[in-house]
Amino acid sequence: MAGQINLIINDRSIAAREGMTILEAALSKGIYIPHLCHHHELEPVGACRLCLVEIQGEWKKTVISCKTPVKEGMVIKTETPEINRTRQVAMELLIADHDTDCLVCGQNTKCKLQQVADHVGVNKDRLGRLKPRAERLPIDDSNPFFDFDPNRCVLCGICVRTCDELQNINAIDFAYRGLGTKIAGFGNKPRIESNCESCGECVVRCPVGALTEKGAKNPTHQIRTVCTFCGCGCGLYLGVRDNELVSARGDRKSEANNGRLCVKGRFGYKFVNNPERLTTPLVKRDGEFVPVEWDEALDIIADRFSKTGPEEFATIASAKCTNEDNYVVQKFTRAVMRTNNLDHCARL
Ligand code: FES
Secondary structure (H helix, E strand, O other): OOOEEEEEEOOEEEEEEOOOEHHHHHHHOOOOOOOOOOOOOOOOOOOOOOOEEEEEHHHOEEEEOOOOEOOOOOEEEOOOHHHHHHHHHHHHHHHHOOOOOHHHOOOOOOOHHHHHHHHHOOOHHHHHOOOOOOOOOOOEOOOOOEEEOHHHOOOOOHHHHHHHHHOOOOOEEEEOOHHHOEEEEHHHOOHHHOOOOOOOHHHHHOOOOOEEEOOOOOOOEEEEEEOOOOOOOOEEEEEEEOOEEEEEEEOOOOOOOOOOOOHHHHHOOHHHHOOOOOOOOEEEEOOEEEEOOHHHHHHHHHHHHHOOOHHHOOEEEOOOOOHHHHHHHHHHHHHHOOOOOEEEHHHO
16 A cells, blocks of 8 residues: 555564654554653654664664654564663663652653653662762742642653644753753743743643642543633533542644643633632622622613713623624624724734
8 A cells, every 4th residue: 555664563564654653653553662752743852762672684773763764674673682771771860860759749650751660670779879869959830830840850852842843932942961951941040931821731741740730630530621711612621520620631632722722721720619709790889899689780780881971881802702692792882882892802
């Protein structure tokens, strides 16, 4: 078939699409190759060196599978004594430079580093020979929605590429060199002072617990729905625990957003359970807000509107409303209040 490449991985014949990398071809057939810096939505960079495989036969060599395209007739081994030894050393160096407080880490059990360590196997005695990091690096908690803990960062660069390739924002990059390398915003200033838009796309792709949502709780069940913040119609899953909204994540099957969300869709759900939320209309009397019934509030509004001239009146419609609601708002403004002083929050 045109565009089909036939190859053998671990003695198993598989068919891959032309242009796929060895790693993509293997993963698509359920063959696990350890990897940390690969993300299917991002350009490969080959930073972690964990995805090594051996190409046998005429092309015999060891390569990183996340950057090597498949070729017709390739014969590949994903595990050999030499590859396993190399992976183990790469793993040990990563773990020696990484916090091992897994039990208090928000990524525990979901962490890719744990997954690779389980697969590769880590020798405690050998780990003991490596010098841990001399001092703890400060946690950047300046962003109101998420924290960055460089002590848990494995420098895979997935956050950097997400910010650049998917979001086109470029708020962060690798800073410094050698052992001092870290992910930082321009001038190594707190994240809140960078041009970060707090979309959280880096947080959801972080393979370890370096980027974590503030106050995150694991939901017990999730409900598929559509974001109500604007008219884009992004699909998302809202997570619920003890009848409280505790999380939001993009729906990868939604054609409107392919699983991506903006700051409002991802982090703007906490108002739902906020105890300060208004539950009744309030009317200001003698400088104080007083709760009243809806009928009374609507009568007051109607009375004031009837005494308001066209040039004293303006409406701002809302992206949170349906098209039909917004149509009625403009009709009311133009036909009843007799003014064109009308705008929409999406323009602000
Ligand atoms: Fe290939 Fe990291 S996944 S080098």
